[in-house]
Amino acid sequence: MRGVKVRTNFVYPSSPPHSVTDNLIPPFHYKKSSQSSMKDILNRSFASPPPHVVPKPQLNTDVICRAKRSISFRTGKLVRLNRGGPAQIIAFRRWRGRDKGEGEADDVGDEDRERRKEQRERNVHKERGRSRKSEEEEEERRREEEEGGEGLEGAQLLELEAEAEAGGGGTIGRRRRAVSCDGGRRRRTSCELRRALLSSPLFFSLSPPLPLYQATDSGFEIPKLLKKKKRRRSGLEEWIAPAPQSGNFHSFDENWLLKRKGEEVASYLNGRCIFLVGMMGSGKTTVGKILSEALAYSFVDSDKYVEESLGGSTVAQIFKKFGESFFRDYESEALRNLSLMPRQVVATGGGVVIRPINWEHMKEGVTVYLDVPLDALARRIAAVGTGSRPLLDFDSGDAYTKSEALRNLSLMPRQVVATGGGVVIRPINWEHMKEGVTVYLDVPLDALARRIAAVGTGSRPLLDFDSGDAYTKAFMGLFTLSKKRGHAYASADATVSLQYIAADLGLDISDITPTAIALEVLVQIENFLQRNNGMSIKMFP
Numbered sequence: 434m435r436g437v438k439v440r441t442n443f444v445y446p447s448s449p450p451h452s453v454t455d456n457l458i459p460p461f462h463y464k465k466s467s468q469s470s471m472k473d474i475l476n477r478s479f480a481s482p483p484p485h486v487v488p489k490p491q492l493n494t495d496v497i498c499r500a501k502r503s504i505s506f507r508t509g510k511l512v513r514l515n516r517g518g519p520a521q522i523i524a525f526r527r528w529r530g531r532d533k534g535e536g537e538a539d540d541v542g543d544e545d546r547e548r549r550k551e552q553r554e555r556n557v558h559k560e561r562g563r564s565r566k567s568e569e570e571e572e573e574r575r576r577e578e579e580e581g582g583e584g585l586e587g588a589q590l591l592e593l594e595a596e597a598e599a600g601g602g603g604t605i606g607r608r609r610r611a612v613s614c615d616g617g618r619r620r621r622t623s624c625e626l627r628r629a630l631l632s633s634p635l636f637f638s639l640s641p642p643l644p645l646y647q648a649t650d651s652g653f654e655i656p657k658l659l660k661k662k663k664r665r666r667s668g669l670e671e672w673i674a675p676a677p678q679s680g681n682f683h684s685f686d687e688n689w690l691l692k693r694k695g696e697e698v699a700s701y702l703n704g705r706c707i708f709l710v711g712m713m714g715s716g717k718t719t720v721g722k723i724l725s726e727a728l729a730y731s732f733v734d735s736d737k738y739v740e741e742s743l744g745g746s747t748v749a750q751i752f753k754k755f756g757e758s759f760f761r762d763y764e765s766e767a768l769r770n771l772s773l774m775p776r777q778v779v780a781t782g783g784g785v786v787i788r789p790i791n792w793e794h795m796k797e798g799v800t801v802y803l804d805v806p807l808d809a810l811a812r813r814i815a816a817v818g819t820g821s822r823p824l825l826d827f828d829s830g831d832a833y834t835k836s837e838a839l840r841n842l843s844l845m846p847r848q849v850v851a852t853g854g855g856v857v858i859r860p861i862n863w864e865h866m867k868e869g870v871t872v873y874l875d876v877p878l879d880a881l882a883r884r885i886a887a888v889g890t891g892s893r894p895l896l897d898f899d900s901g902d903a904y905t906k907a908f909m910g911l912f913t914l915s916k917k918r919g920h921a922y923a924s925a926d927a928t929v930s931l932q933y934i935a936a937d938l939g940l941d942i943s944d945i946t947p948t949a950i951a952l953e954v955l956v957q958i959e960n961f962l963q964r965n966n967g968m969s970i971k972m973f974p
């Protein structure tokens with residue numbers, strides 16, 4: 434990949450933070466006896482979600498393992514968890530067409546590569562009678578080799594072995610297929626690789642598509658579907674992980690992976706900003722802060738930027754005083770300024786996607802859409818209140834929001850809307866209501882007065898939004914907004930869908946931590962860069 438830097442020989446630090454060491458326990462075959470202690474571990478794993486996210490009381494222990502495995506599938510890593518040490522990744526993800534000559538490993542490999550290439554060319558001559566198919570395979574292998582993608586070779590393997598023995602870990606810019614190779618030189622490579630891996634006390638392979646272990650209430654077990662014989666042959670019995678004894682096992686694992694991934698992705702980004710887009714409450718701010726730490730970027734919230742540039746008024750105040758379009762102008766200006774600065778994770782306001790000019794600014798960097806189902810958004814927003822989100826704050830009662838509520842309602846089908854008596858005085862409201870059929874209930878004043886007196890004036894809503902709980906109100910508002918702008922989010926370079934992650938990991942959406950989302954954001958950015966071969970990413974001088 435041109436323009437994208439790849440570290441081929443990066444050695445991860447070998448000593449973990451204290452809390453991590455304390456939290457790992459004896460190896461896999463050590464069975465925890467008590468059911469409650471396992472649950473304790475898992476509950477503590479989710480010790481620091483936002484206060485309103487209540488962990489499920491009965492967490493399925495298997496979930497954690499699946500989550501771990503899946504994270505590694507996504508990141509393409511082979512992960513080793515050391516006894517009493519940090520998890521270490523031995524990576525096989527390889528960038529296609531990456532820069533050559535970076536790092537020692539490539540230098541060492543060049544000679545070898547040249548020699549093997551010549552050898553193969555001689556072989557090609559000898560075996561002229563071969564079938565066309567084999568020739569294509571040969572061609573493919575040669576192409577891979579030229580791209581620097583041959584399997585792990587002597588120098589790297591020795592290095593890996595040395596690191597393994599020393600208890601260290603390393604990244605080797607080689608492709609993942611090296612572990613699942615199936616013939617000739619590749620099989621040898623695979624064997625060597627496995628030997629190198631197994632020479633270290635504990636390895637936990639998350640890369641092959643096999644359920645390597647299952648968590649049960651009494652400990653971790655190799656899944657029954659893997660027959661004993663097969664297990665022995667594949668060496669899986671040794672490819673095992675230490676089960677967590679206590680503490681924040683889950684978060685540790687995520688945090689550690691996130692940091693490593695952050696370092697990797699930051700080196701490809703060359704200072705490009707990340708713009709997080711998504712509906713209100715999708716976690717742009719929460720995830721953005723975590724992401725910025727992993728990338729060693731600074732974090733900016735575009736709403737805060739606008740607030741500061743307008744002397745500290747809140748977004749709600751700006752909406753109330755000057756209206757939405759005034760706010761949008763400042764928002765566009767904020768994005769323009771932010772797009773000129775390097776190394777930032779920007780949490781944008783949910784509405785930035787509606788103006789094409791904002792996309793022009795954001796496309797200076799990489800845009801990522803956090804796709805969260807409306808139901809989850811409404812829950813989150815209901816938990817904190819709609820006060821800071823004027824487009825959902827139908828209770829505030831100012832003229833602007835009442836009209837806005839009516840506009841939103843006019844976009845929804847199959848509704849009978851009981852409007853507030855005062856809506857008729859604003860022409861704009863009629864425009865909205867004329868989207869449907871308006872019916873005037875003409876009741877003599879004295880009859881109205883009697884009715885209202887009977888029930889009290891407290892029950893007179895301006896819009897029917899006043900009835901219903903915080904969740905319903907938030908959901909209604911989000912629904913109409915998402916109808917209007919759902920398609921606009923699709924312009925982002927990458928999408929992170931919580932629904933997809935939840936289905937993939939077998940988790941509830943509310944159980945996906947912001948750290949896991951941040952990790953997925955990094956993976957999707959990486960995929961985006963790979964798809965675009967790094968060419969769309971301009972370099973900062």
Ligand SMILES: Nc1ncnc2c1ncn2[C@@H]1O[C@H](COP(=O)(O)OP(=O)(O)O)[C@@H](O)[C@H]1O
Nearest residue numbers: 483486713714715716717718719813945946947
């Ligand atoms: N992964 C998550 N799980 C549960 N709640 C979350 C998650 N991410 C964010 N939240 C909560 O949702 C609310 C909105 O998050 P925030 O980051 O402010 O969203 P945005 O910046 O997109 O509006 C906050 O109260 C936050 O604590």
Ligand SMILES: O=C(O)C1=C[C@@H](OP(=O)(O)O)[C@@H](O)[C@H](O)C1
Nearest residue numbers: 712713714736782783784822823
């Ligand atoms: O969706 C929107 O139009 C808005 C989202 C808000 O930001 P968050 O997405 O950070 O809540 C804020 O910019 C403003 O209330 C408008």
